[in-house]
Each structure stands twice: as structure tokens, then as C-alpha cells.
Amino acid sequence: MDMPHERPHRQPGDLEIGVADVFMEREGPAIHVVEHPPPPEWYLRYERARPRLLVEMVAEAFGTFLYCWGGMGAACTFFIATAEGQTTVGSMLSVAFAYCAAILLALICCASTSGGHFHPAFTIAFSIFKGFPLRKVPWYIFAQLLGAFIGSLCVIGQYHESLTLISNELEAAGKLKQIFTPAGPASAIEATIMPGRNLGWVFFNEFMMNFVMGAVVFGILDPTNIFIAPTNGPVVIAIAFFLVIISFSMNGAAINTARDLGSRMAAAVYWGHPSLVFPAKYTAISILTNILGVLVGAGFQILFLSDTKRAITTGAKQMLAGTSHGQLAIDESVPGITRVVSTAPMGRQISVTPSSMEKQPNGGSFTRTEEAV
Structure with a gap:
């Protein structure tokens, strides 16, 4: 006989109440955040010029x-x-x-x-x-x-x-x-x-x-x-x-x-x-x-x-996707092995936006678009 406190919706492998509470979705009114204006032109010129x-x-x-x-x-x-x-x-x-x-x-x-x-x-x-x-x-x-x-x-x-x-x-x-x-x-x-x-x-x-x-x-x-x-x-x-x-x-x-x-x-x-x-x-x-x-x-x-055969966590993938200047990426070219690799060529600098590193639709490796600066 089920006890009153048991929950029929709980599935095998679900995290139990406790620290798992931080993963629960919260409902509430949407919060509007004022958008920042674009950076001033002088700063963009400086940013492009600095080594x-x-x-x-x-x-x-x-x-x-x-x-x-x-x-x-x-x-x-x-x-x-x-x-x-x-x-x-x-x-x-x-x-x-x-x-x-x-x-x-x-x-x-x-x-x-x-x-x-x-x-x-x-x-x-x-x-x-x-x-x-x-x-x-x-x-x-x-x-x-x-x-x-x-x-x-x-x-x-x-x-x-x-x-x-x-x-x-x-x-x-x-x-x-x-x-x-x-x-x-x-x-x-x-x-x-x-x-x-x-x-x-x-x-x-x-x-x-x-x-x-x-x-x-x-x-x-x-x-x-x-x-x-x-x-x-x-x-x-x-x-x-x-x-x-x-x-x-x-x-x-x-x-x-x-x-x-x-x-x-x-x-x-x-x-x-x-x-x-x-x-x-x-x-x-x-x-x-x-x-x-x-x-x-x-x-x-x-x-x-460490073990390159272990799956890279979602958080790590998100961090890599937005990494500074896109100098890191995930290499899945070898079946069963997932590695973090450096993709910045020696001797030149790369400018990459976070959106330029995306997962391929067919489940292939991460790719980036590069622009020499």
C-alpha cells in the first residue's frame, strides 16, 4: 500500500528533494531589462587596434x-x-x-x-x-x-x-x-x-x-x-x-x-x-x-x-562556445573520444563571436568561423 507522501509522478533516476531544488523552474512575471546602447565608436576603434x-x-x-x-x-x-x-x-x-x-x-x-x-x-x-x-x-x-x-x-x-x-x-x-x-x-x-x-x-x-x-x-x-x-x-x-x-x-x-x-x-x-x-x-x-x-x-x-572518453558537461560546452576569442573548441573527430582543443593559429589573432561556434545539425563536431585581425 502506497504511503500518502509518495509521489506517483517521480521517475527512476530523478533527483530527490534537497539540493535538487536549485534545478526547479520558477514561475513569475517577466522581468524587463533595459538594453545597453552600442559601445561608442572611439572604444571600438581602440579595441580593434590594441594588441x-x-x-x-x-x-x-x-x-x-x-x-x-x-x-x-x-x-x-x-x-x-x-x-x-x-x-x-x-x-x-x-x-x-x-x-x-x-x-x-x-x-x-x-x-x-x-x-x-x-x-x-x-x-x-x-x-x-x-x-x-x-x-x-x-x-x-x-x-x-x-x-x-x-x-x-x-x-x-x-x-x-x-x-x-x-x-x-x-x-x-x-x-x-x-x-x-x-x-x-x-x-x-x-x-x-x-x-x-x-x-x-x-x-x-x-x-x-x-x-x-x-x-x-x-x-x-x-x-x-x-x-x-x-x-x-x-x-x-x-x-x-x-x-x-x-x-x-x-x-x-x-x-x-x-x-x-x-x-x-x-x-x-x-x-x-x-x-x-x-x-x-x-x-x-x-x-x-x-x-x-x-x-x-x-x-x-x-x-x-582524467579521461577523454567521458562526456563533456553541458556547462563546459556553453563556456567553450563563448570563450574569449574562440581559441578553444570541442573535437569529436575520433569516435568515442571528446577533447578540448586549441584552434587559434600560431602567429595571428582570431576574432570570433559566440554565435560563430555552433553544433552542426547532424550531431557533428563544433565548428567556428574565423576572421583574421
């Missing part, structure tokens, strides 16, 4: 700037408040959350323009595993370093008075080297470790954090991953950054070559003493280990967790 690579570099620089500026700002707040005895202002949790929010904003604001690398290791990984043009790699890394350098200088400038006061007090007390340890003001800008720390464990900690980040980010970006919508990717990536920072930064956490090297250059400009800003062995670990970790993590995800 595409320059735009991407600006996006990479600004995204890395946001990441460094937001995270280091919170670190300075925490350090200065602690130095002044204000223990209720800031914490390691607030620093981790600031980096999380900063990378989220960077991805939302800039990823649609440049791809949202903000990290030399990911630029290299995208080139090796995803076909990112090799000719763009050095330009992207330069832009990332520049953004980190400027972001670090801005934080130093905004906290100049407090950082200078604390640094002068330590130097006057004969504790110059302490400035560049976790107990000193430079630790809010650059990655530091306590003198005498076992560098083997520092290397292992840095490698593991970046191995996990590489595997997780490539898993999030996998277009066959049914558990995440493309628009939710920035949020989950930000959560992953929050996890590694809050869990392992006490052991030293450079995480990002651009953030580490850019901040060290800014610290050298402000404090001087390059031998203390760039301690030889630790600097090599902090700058290079994250590249190795990300590459191994990304390779692990590609080799063991």
Missing part, C-alpha cells in the same frame, strides 16, 4: 597584483597588530581568508581575458598539458612578476610608517637579521623561515602544497567533471588556496613563484640587504619547488584522473 597579447599581459599582471595586494595587506595587518600588542586584530585565519578572497577576485575579474594563470607554474603546466602557446609563456611570466612586484610595493607603501618604525627599532637594537625572519616585518611581504630550519622539510612542505594545488586545479578545470559548473571554478580554486595556506603556511609557504620573487624584489628595494632578502638555499626552494610541485600534480591529474 591582444598586451591585453592578456595586463590581465595577468592585474590578477597577480590583486592576489598579492590582498594577501600581503592582511599579513601586514596581522603582524603590525601583533607587534603593537593588539592580539584581537587579525590572525592566521584572516590572512588565509584574505588570500582566498584575493585569488577569487583575481579570477573573476581577469580570467576571462587571459585564462587566469597568475602563477608561472600554471602557465608552464598549461603549455605542457593543454597546448598553451609556448611563445606566450615568457610574456605571461613577466607580467605575473610585474604584478606581484607592484602589489608588494603598494602594500609596503600603505604600511610604510609602521613597517619603518618596527624595522628601525630592530636595527637600532642590533637585530637586523630578525627583520627577515618570521618574527620580523619582512615576513608580511616575503616568505621567510626561522634560521637553522631543516631545508629538506621546507622543500617537502612546499612540494606537497603545490602538488595538491596542481592536481586540484586541473581537476576543477576538467571539462568532463560533472561535480562542478565552470562558473564555480574560481570559488573552489580559492577554497583550495585557503586550505593549503591555513594548514601548512606555518612551515613556510611561498606557493607562487611570481608572488615570492616579486615580493623579494620589492623587499630588496625597500629594506636593501639583498643577501638577507634572498638567502641562497631557501630562495631557490621557494622560487622553484612550487613549479615542480604543480607540474607533478597536474601530470598526476592528467595521467590518472
Whole structure:
């Protein structure tokens, strides 16, 4: 005998009430949105004339700037408040959350323009595993370093008075080297470790954090991953950054070559003493280990967790159809295998509208119309 609460309309395989509610259609009055007027002619002329690579570099620089500026700002707040005895202002949790929010904003604001690398290791990984043009790699890394350098200088400038006061007090007390340890003001800008720390464990900690980040980010970006919508990717990536920072930064956490090297250059400009800003062995670990970790993590995800035979999600197809400049498409030319491929020719730029990438009526692969610019 059927219970009163059973629903005869429910079909096998239907999602149950709960999170499935977000998929329900809502009825209500239509909402009218005023249409935007077309862009002014001067802007269209400017848009046609600007170099595409320059735009991407600006996006990479600004995204890395946001990441460094937001995270280091919170670190300075925490350090200065602690130095002044204000223990209720800031914490390691607030620093981790600031980096999380900063990378989220960077991805939302800039990823649609440049791809949202903000990290030399990911630029290299995208080139090796995803076909990112090799000719763009050095330009992207330069832009990332520049953004980190400027972001670090801005934080130093905004906290100049407090950082200078604390640094002068330590130097006057004969504790110059302490400035560049976790107990000193430079630790809010650059990655530091306590003198005498076992560098083997520092290397292992840095490698593991970046191995996990590489595997997780490539898993999030996998277009066959049914558990995440493309628009939710920035949020989950930000959560992953929050996890590694809050869990392992006490052991030293450079995480990002651009953030580490850019901040060290800014610290050298402000404090001087390059031998203390760039301690030889630790600097090599902090700058290079994250590249190795990300590459191994990304390779692990590609080799063991991804599968080109899985169907690409509808959300991923929609994102690809409207991707910036149409440089990605879906290749179904091999029966049973669906791949995301780069379609932008080397050496020239492509202008493609979202409507120019459409599914063929006979169910064939996605096609695009191209116009050289």
C-alpha cells in the first residue's frame, strides 16, 4: 500500500528533494531589462587596434597584483597588530581568508581575458598539458612578476610608517637579521623561515602544497567533471588556496613563484640587504619547488584522473562556445573520444563571436568561423 507522501509522478533516476531544488523552474512575471546602447565608436576603434597579447599581459599582471595586494595587506595587518600588542586584530585565519578572497577576485575579474594563470607554474603546466602557446609563456611570466612586484610595493607603501618604525627599532637594537625572519616585518611581504630550519622539510612542505594545488586545479578545470559548473571554478580554486595556506603556511609557504620573487624584489628595494632578502638555499626552494610541485600534480591529474572518453558537461560546452576569442573548441573527430582543443593559429589573432561556434545539425563536431585581425 502506497504511503500518502509518495509521489506517483517521480521517475527512476530523478533527483530527490534537497539540493535538487536549485534545478526547479520558477514561475513569475517577466522581468524587463533595459538594453545597453552600442559601445561608442572611439572604444571600438581602440579595441580593434590594441594588441591582444598586451591585453592578456595586463590581465595577468592585474590578477597577480590583486592576489598579492590582498594577501600581503592582511599579513601586514596581522603582524603590525601583533607587534603593537593588539592580539584581537587579525590572525592566521584572516590572512588565509584574505588570500582566498584575493585569488577569487583575481579570477573573476581577469580570467576571462587571459585564462587566469597568475602563477608561472600554471602557465608552464598549461603549455605542457593543454597546448598553451609556448611563445606566450615568457610574456605571461613577466607580467605575473610585474604584478606581484607592484602589489608588494603598494602594500609596503600603505604600511610604510609602521613597517619603518618596527624595522628601525630592530636595527637600532642590533637585530637586523630578525627583520627577515618570521618574527620580523619582512615576513608580511616575503616568505621567510626561522634560521637553522631543516631545508629538506621546507622543500617537502612546499612540494606537497603545490602538488595538491596542481592536481586540484586541473581537476576543477576538467571539462568532463560533472561535480562542478565552470562558473564555480574560481570559488573552489580559492577554497583550495585557503586550505593549503591555513594548514601548512606555518612551515613556510611561498606557493607562487611570481608572488615570492616579486615580493623579494620589492623587499630588496625597500629594506636593501639583498643577501638577507634572498638567502641562497631557501630562495631557490621557494622560487622553484612550487613549479615542480604543480607540474607533478597536474601530470598526476592528467595521467590518472582524467579521461577523454567521458562526456563533456553541458556547462563546459556553453563556456567553450563563448570563450574569449574562440581559441578553444570541442573535437569529436575520433569516435568515442571528446577533447578540448586549441584552434587559434600560431602567429595571428582570431576574432570570433559566440554565435560563430555552433553544433552542426547532424550531431557533428563544433565548428567556428574565423576572421583574421
